[in-house]
């Protein structure tokens with residue numbers, strides 16, 4: 179079994195040394211460095227033979243059948259003669275200091291487009307914040323940093339949280355139909371951070387804001403966006 183597994187194609191540059199069942203039923207797959215593979219510098223990506231030290235990292239990989247999978251990964255630290263960096267080797271399926279493999283990240287990214295974070299946490303056993311961070315990076319990569327550039331017309335509305343006991347506010351770019359900001363609360367103070375994020379100049383550029391007039395929000399909007407028509 180182990181002989182067949184040692185050459186599994188999942189962990190480039192590594193072979194399986196052992197598979198251990200842990201107390202909680204999860205599998206610990208102990209990897210070894212593939213003898214035929216040279217270490218690659220994590221900084222300049224050149225092959226490097228000068229190994230400063232060897233460490234082992236425990237990281238999560240995707241489940242196998244009904245078992246959680248952990249990997250025990252050897253990571254060589256190099257004294258690179260190309261770029262003079264003392265740095266961990268580059269592993270193509272694992273980011274530096276990451277606690278999960280690329281395969282797990284891609285799995286979470288796919289799930290995040292289908293399910294709420296709490297459900298993904300239960301399904302994967304990963305922490306809520308880990309999933310949130312992965313999805314945040316995915317969205318940032320896809321859409322870039324927040325930019326109020328070109329925002330001229332807003333839609334602002336409140337919505338109920340937890341069966342109407344608390345409220346949150348959403349601000350949308352009315353022309354590009356994108357959510358710009360969501361914040362807890364519906365008071366003037368609660369929505370002020372949105373205008374701070376927009377900046378003084380951004381606020382001055384706002385020409386129109388569509389919103390419910392029965393809330394305190396319109397007072398704040400009129401104060402923050404002097405050139406806006408509130409409708």
Ligand SMILES: [Zn+2]
Nearest residue numbers: 219222258261
């Ligand atoms: Zn280097």
